[in-house]
Amino acid sequence: MTNLRVSQVFGVKKEMVLSYIERDQVDEKFKQALKTDKHIIVYGSSKQGKSALRRKHIAEEDEVLVQCGPNHDIQSIYGSILRQMKIQIESSMSDKLLTHDDVDAKGKFKVNIPFIGGIDAELGSKVGTSREQVKxxxxxxxxxxxxxxxxxxxxAIKFSKLIILENFHYLEDEIQKRLAFDLRTFQDMGIRVVILGIWRERNRLNQFNGDLIDRITEVPVExxxxxxxxxxxNKGASLLNVELTEQIILKIKECSFGNIGIVQEICKELFTASGITESSSTLQIIDDESLLDKAIKIKVEDYTSRHQRALESIADASRSYEGGLFLPYYIVKIIILSEIQELKSGIKRxxxxxxxxxxxxxxxxVRAGxxxxxxxxxxxxxxxxxxxPxxxxxxxxxxxxxxxxxxLLFFLRFSDRSELLEEIPNPLESDIPDLLS
Known part of the structure; x- marks a missing residue:
C-alpha cells in the first residue's frame, strides 16, 4: 500500500484532505437541501470548510462553477454559465463572437445552441477526402x-446541473441584490443555485429580497x-499512524479560534516539524510541545506579510477619505488594540x-453617519x-x-501588537501635519 503524505491528510488546499469529517448539523443539512427544489446558501468565515462541503457532496460533472470577483456583473456571470454549457454568444449588433471581456453594454445578444449530436459531412476534393463534424x-x-x-x-438545452456561485461576497452589493431577485425567477423555472460566501449573519440574501423566505436553505458551516x-x-493522525498527547491537541484547539483551517495548517506544520512527512508502519508519538510552538511560529510568519499588508492598505485608504476624518486608519488602530475575544464576537457600531x-x-x-x-x-x-479573502x-x-x-485573530494573538501599530502609517504625520496644530 502506498504511504500517505502529510499534505494529503492535513492542510488547506483545493483538493479534499483525508482528515475531512462529516458533521450532522452541516453535512446532513446540506445533503437534505440538495434533495429539495430550493436554492442553497452556504456561509461562514474564511477557511471554515464551505468549498470542501460543496466538493464532498456535489460531483464536478453535476455543477457549473462561477468564481465570482469584484469586477463581475450580471452579464459576465450569466455569460460564463452559458459558455460553460457550450453555448455560443454573439453580439446582436454584428456577427462577432464575443470573448469573456467583450460585453455589450446594453445586454443584447444572440446565442447559438447546438443540437444534441451533429451530423458528419464528407468533403471531397482532388487531393483527397476528409470528414469533419458539422454542428x-x-x-x-x-x-x-x-x-x-x-x-x-x-x-432549451434541458439544463439539469447546479449553478455554483463561489466567493459571492466579492460581488458589489448592487450585483448581490440583483441576483437575489433573479433567484426567485430561477426557482420558478426549476433552475437551482448554490451560493458560497464569507459572512456570518443569517438571512443575508433575504435582506435584499424578502420574497426568498421559504425559497432558500441556509447552511452555516460554523x-x-x-x-x-x-x-x-485524531482521524488524520490515525491515517498517518501517529498519536498526539491530549495536551498538544488541547493547545492546537485553543489557538485555532474555532477555525478548522488553522487547525489543519498547524497539524500539517506540527507533523513536518516532528520529521513526519508520510504514514509509517510503526506508531509514532508527538509529545514535545516545543515542536508545536515551532509550528505556530511558522504559521505566524506565514500570515504576517498578508495581514500586515492588508491592515496597512485599509489604513492607507484614509488618504482619499472625504473630510480628512481618516476613519479607515482609526478603525485599524481600534482593531489592533482590541481584545481577541471581542474581535471574535464582533464589535458593536x-x-x-x-x-x-x-x-x-x-x-x-466624527458623526454616527x-x-x-x-x-x-x-x-x-x-x-x-x-x-x-x-x-x-x-x-x-x-x-x-x-x-x-x-x-487574523491568530496573527494578532502571537504578534507584538505595539510593534505592529508602529508599522501602520499615520496619515496625520505623513500627509497633513498642519492639522495637528
Missing part, C-alpha cells in the same frame, strides 16, 4: 441582464465544536464610534485593496463589525 444551431435573441431570458436558454476538532485531528472619538484628533467631527458609511463600505474597500464584514442586522478570517 447545427438554434439561435435566440436574449438579454444577458434578464434572468428569464437566460433561464429559457438553459431550459461553529466548529471541540469534539469536531478532536475527530479531525456604537462601541466603535465611541472608541474612535476617544482617540480621534477631531472627535467632535460617518461610521455607518464607513462600515457599509467596508466590503467594497477591501475588494478595491485586493484583500483576498476579506478580513472584516459588517453585519447590518446586528450592527457589528466582525472578523471573518480567523487567521
Amino acid at each position: 447545427n444551431y438554434r439561435s435566440f435573441d436574449i438579454n444577458l441582464d434578464v434572468a428569464q431570458d437566460v433561464g429559457e436558454v438553459l431550459l 461553529p466548529w465544536e471541540d469534539v469536531d476538532f478532536d475527530k479531525v485531528i 456604537q462601541t466603535l464610534h465611541t472608541r474612535i472619538r476617544e482617540i480621534h484628533y477631531q472627535p467632535e467631527r 460617518d461610521m455607518t458609511n464607513l462600515l457599509h463600505g467596508l466590503s467594497n474597500l477591501q475588494g478595491k485593496k485586493s484583500i483576498v 476579506p478580513l472584516f464584514d459588517y453585519d447590518r442586522s446586528d450592527k457589528r463589525m466582525k472578523v471573518i478570517d480567523s487567521s
Whole structure:
C-alpha cells in the first residue's frame, strides 16, 4: 500500500484532505437541501470548510462553477454559465463572437445552441477526402441582464446541473441584490443555485429580497465544536499512524479560534516539524510541545506579510477619505488594540464610534453617519485593496463589525501588537501635519 503524505491528510488546499469529517448539523443539512427544489446558501468565515462541503457532496460533472470577483456583473456571470454549457454568444449588433471581456453594454445578444449530436459531412476534393463534424444551431435573441431570458436558454438545452456561485461576497452589493431577485425567477423555472460566501449573519440574501423566505436553505458551516476538532485531528493522525498527547491537541484547539483551517495548517506544520512527512508502519508519538510552538511560529510568519499588508492598505485608504476624518486608519488602530475575544464576537457600531472619538484628533467631527458609511463600505474597500479573502464584514442586522478570517485573530494573538501599530502609517504625520496644530 502506498504511504500517505502529510499534505494529503492535513492542510488547506483545493483538493479534499483525508482528515475531512462529516458533521450532522452541516453535512446532513446540506445533503437534505440538495434533495429539495430550493436554492442553497452556504456561509461562514474564511477557511471554515464551505468549498470542501460543496466538493464532498456535489460531483464536478453535476455543477457549473462561477468564481465570482469584484469586477463581475450580471452579464459576465450569466455569460460564463452559458459558455460553460457550450453555448455560443454573439453580439446582436454584428456577427462577432464575443470573448469573456467583450460585453455589450446594453445586454443584447444572440446565442447559438447546438443540437444534441451533429451530423458528419464528407468533403471531397482532388487531393483527397476528409470528414469533419458539422454542428447545427438554434439561435435566440436574449438579454444577458434578464434572468428569464437566460433561464429559457438553459431550459432549451434541458439544463439539469447546479449553478455554483463561489466567493459571492466579492460581488458589489448592487450585483448581490440583483441576483437575489433573479433567484426567485430561477426557482420558478426549476433552475437551482448554490451560493458560497464569507459572512456570518443569517438571512443575508433575504435582506435584499424578502420574497426568498421559504425559497432558500441556509447552511452555516460554523461553529466548529471541540469534539469536531478532536475527530479531525485524531482521524488524520490515525491515517498517518501517529498519536498526539491530549495536551498538544488541547493547545492546537485553543489557538485555532474555532477555525478548522488553522487547525489543519498547524497539524500539517506540527507533523513536518516532528520529521513526519508520510504514514509509517510503526506508531509514532508527538509529545514535545516545543515542536508545536515551532509550528505556530511558522504559521505566524506565514500570515504576517498578508495581514500586515492588508491592515496597512485599509489604513492607507484614509488618504482619499472625504473630510480628512481618516476613519479607515482609526478603525485599524481600534482593531489592533482590541481584545481577541471581542474581535471574535464582533464589535458593536456604537462601541466603535465611541472608541474612535476617544482617540480621534477631531472627535467632535466624527458623526454616527460617518461610521455607518464607513462600515457599509467596508466590503467594497477591501475588494478595491485586493484583500483576498476579506478580513472584516459588517453585519447590518446586528450592527457589528466582525472578523471573518480567523487567521487574523491568530496573527494578532502571537504578534507584538505595539510593534505592529508602529508599522501602520499615520496619515496625520505623513500627509497633513498642519492639522495637528
